[in-house]
Amino acid sequence: MQQTFYKYQGTGNDFVMIDNRQQTFDKNNTKLVSALCDRRFGIGADGLILLEHHDNLDFKMVYYNADGNESSMCGNGGRCLVAFAKQLGVIDDKAVFEAIDGLHHAIIDGDIVKLQMVDVDTIEKHENHVFLDTGSPHHVQFENRIDVFDIKKEGSRIRYGEPYNEAGSNVNFVKKVSDQIFTVRTYERGVENETLSCGTGATAVALAMHAINETTDNLITLQVPGGELQVSFEVENGLYKNVWLIGAAKLVFKGVI
Numbered sequence: 001m002q003q004t005f006y007k008y009q010g011t012g013n014d015f016v017m018i019d020n021r022q023q024t025f026d027k028n029n030t031k032l033v034s035a036l037c038d039r040r041f042g043i044g045a046d047g048l049i050l051l052e053h054h055d056n057l058d059f060k061m062v063y064y065n066a067d068g069n070e071s072s073m074c075g076n077g078g079r080c081l082v083a084f085a086k087q088l089g090v091i092d093d094k095a096v097f098e099a100i101d102g103l104h105h106a107i108i109d110g111d112i113v114k115l116q117m118v119d120v121d122t123i124e125k126h127e128n129h130v131f132l133d134t135g136s137p138h139h140v141q142f143e144n145r146i147d148v149f150d151i152k153k154e155g156s157r158i159r160y161g162e163p164y165n166e167a168g169s170n171v172n173f174v175k176k177v178s179d180q181i182f183t184v185r186t187y188e189r190g191v192e193n194e195t196l197s198c199g200t201g202a203t204a205v206a207l208a209m210h211a212i213n214e215t216t217d218n219l220i221t222l223q224v225p226g227g228e229l230q231v232s233f234e235v236e237n238g239l240y241k242n243v244w245l246i247g248a249a250k251l252v253f254k255g256v257i
């Protein structure tokens, strides 16, 4: 059977999108997902996302990393899925959908998609890094040589090392530009390499920088290799809430396999 797919990108974090409202996609086929995401033998992407029917909400998101395994939340993928839902006519300019970490609200205006992320109440502050879960697990640490740093080598060492081991964590390296602007490069678990952007990672960096008093702002710009993201939030008694991830999400091409 032929399968129509769409390729989307959000600040360079790219995804194969499939409309699976009719449940035609072979969801447990890890090899198929990784083959479609392969950059030489497949379409090429950091992940694959299924848009599925939901009884009460606009749609459901099912996210797979490029290695073919279903994973935790993908912020850029969620933003791209909202743009895809709009293109399919499933939504107009607002959406409420279910993902693995719960309900998400979103607003779309042209290419810009604002996605509400989960509230965060636990931010672990360690001597050299911060760890938090923004829908996906994120290790955040400063790296002033960020432009020349070997993200894949060091990211992989941290991702597979203690305390994360096989289950792993995404790893974000950060350089402060100003109180409102941070440069970020992310090693993504499940891609096992640096990606051009990571939405849950950008969110994690913004909250972490606030939690360790590197900023007092609640609208942070994150410069990532694929462009710019913004994260806004409110804090109440240590709870980060009303967290929004904001940035462009665009269709790259459509095809049939």
Ligand SMILES: N[C@@H](CCC[C@H](N)C(=O)O)C(=O)O
Binding pocket: 013, 046, 065, 071, 072, 073, 074, 075, 076, 077, 136, 137, 170, 188, 189, 190, 191, 197, 198, 199, 200, 201
């Ligand atoms: N690209 C992502 C994060 C995707 C999930 C991650 N690879 C993991 O397994 O934790 C994003 O934009 O948030």
